[in-house]
Amino acid sequence: MLIQKKLSVCPEHVVGYVGVDLKAVRHNFCYFKQKLNHTTIAAVLKSNAYGLGYQQIAQVLIAEGCKDFFVATIEEGRELRCVSKNINIYVLYGLYQNTEESFVTYNLIPVLNTYEQIKRWDQFGKMRSKKNPCVIHYDAGMSRTGLDYEDAENFIKNKDQFKHLDILYVMSHLSASEDVQNPLNKEQLEKFEKFSAHFPGVQQSLTATPALYMGKEFQKDMTRIGYGLYGFWNPHRQYDLKNVLYVYSRIVQVRQSKKGDTVGYGATHTMQQDGVLATLSMGYADGYHRFLHNYKPYVCIDGHKAPLVGRISMDFCVVDVTHIPHDLIYEGAWVEMIGENILVDDLVFGTQFVPHEVPIHLGKRYHWEYIS
């Protein structure tokens, strides 16, 4: 297998491996384009593309014709602008006071979240005698960002005053779209449509990755895909999305353990019989969240499952390898934490985690590779 080959040539002092399969990212993006071909597919690359590297991901998407990118901050926008001059970059944090010049310098498009920001951007356009591109963000129920009641009313009432706005989209964001049956979806759709009706001819954007399984009435003109690019949250693997992420740790030590031995901080696990433990080079500092131990995850060694035992510590975790063929268990052996046998969806299934928490803080100490 490709990954195994790559691992076999890693130097001994490399303590872990993160592989990001750019071919799979490309496949997933194209899948969304095809499935939602009546909408524009925008990519959400905030937080360094969910931790996976905005530059590499952006390049792949641009090559596939993606033109629209969402980031959270001006700084992320500035960095993404270095990748391409010919893409639209929308900044979700909005138009802070005194940041107007930065938006122009890096050619960024603010997502206007308040009436104050709308006035500010229009005013700035007036000063430059230009129509300023923007997105109007209406809050339909997240209570996070976007126009609140009063701001929405004010804007609707006075919209004709704003001569220097080029409104590319009105957008909103659903708060429970992973749960298709949730009545909030319908409610928020209706609120959004009521608001949007005041802006005939302006394009609309409401949904993110869940657009894939929501009704067509939700899909509008632009879909903003974040975790879907990585194939996350693919219930029952019913969509043809490919795994993007491969994370391998190494066995730091193999140890014989006796019945009654306890494992890790707080001695939360007790061995029920004599056995063999392997200590791995992945802890919560490497993004293997400490709370995962509550959910009894497993790892894979050459296809064999080994359960985590005891608490995850900062630099280590321990798995029970008693029942795995002994010739596979040796110091330095590579261990699949996430990969073809353990999708991110598998790791978080039945837990309180969401898949996008998994890539966000992955192994800064690890060897990173982009597979293309």
Place this chain on the structure above:
Amino acid sequence: MLIQKKLSVCPEHVVGYVGVDLKAVRHNFCYFKQKLNHTTIAAVLKSNAYGLGYQQIAQVLIAEGCKDFFVATIEEGRELRCVSKNINIYVLYGLYQNTEESFVTYNLIPVLNTYEQIKRWDQFGKMRSKKNPCVIHYDAGMSRTGLDYEDAENFIKNKDQFKHLDILYVMSHLSASEDVQNPLNKEQLEKFEKFSAHFPGVQQSLTATPALYMGKEFQKDMTRIGYGLYGFWNPHRQYDLKNVLYVYSRIVQVRQSKKGDTVGYGATHTMQQDGVLATLSMGYADGYHRFLHNYKPYVCIDGHKAPLVGRISMDFCVVDVTHIPHDLIYEGAWVEMIGENILVDDLVFGTQFVPHEVPIHLGKRYHWEYIS
């Protein structure tokens, strides 16, 4: 206040601030030196000094006379070696096969975790006709790293064969030392002493930060201080340790909210009355762990407490500011997430978190400052 001054000159596009008070690190280190003055104080700087920056922290400690540093990996050791030639750097992951040369090149000291590693290092010393410095790690009950039963027995039996080891310390690590009353402490102490007795004249190291409140019999010759450098886990603030960490986010948006409105993903919070919400520029991507919302944390705005409401998302969280003076609540205002009003200990008190999880993934998008 000093921090407020620093924040007031931060440019508008800066979305967050992390301050690391190096004076406080120095104070804390000196406090341990004084309280445990019969032991050598080593600093544990693995995982980039718990996320806070190994270079800056190391420089302060070296200036205060610290000579002994623990890291997890060879790579961390190599980086730390760039800071100073005149310190002892111990590598906790041990002596992987074929890494002997790296240890010599960067003048690192392996923590030998297995009998195999002991033989390997001795053999390598023989080749170089030199005594190789090392630490022998005995596992007294963590079941993580260090000699297991058989390895310990083998080593004791054959120790006189190893002519090319310069054993600086025998060490172990307690699994429940934060809980002073836990009988495991005594048990593991006894196991460690039984092992150490075979190495008369060799120095010993057993405890980490909890040495401060454990009996003198635990303290031995070297104490390895990790989170104590940052003043974490200071129950009832009974020790004179200073806060090192300041984390501030900004208000991205202020919004009016109505009774019955829900907040955030999954609509887990419902407003019980009309009120005011502030959306902050800190989410789990910035190290404000998503699970924290289970424990109802608060933030501070100019000394006023505001409770978190709804789930923490990747780039945002939302707080209820209804009862805070309105002139303090505006777009761009700075909000204390961690600092003089909210110690890390406060944030994790009564939760399943440990303090050291908090700094480990802090705001890569934030402005970082080292205060000296």
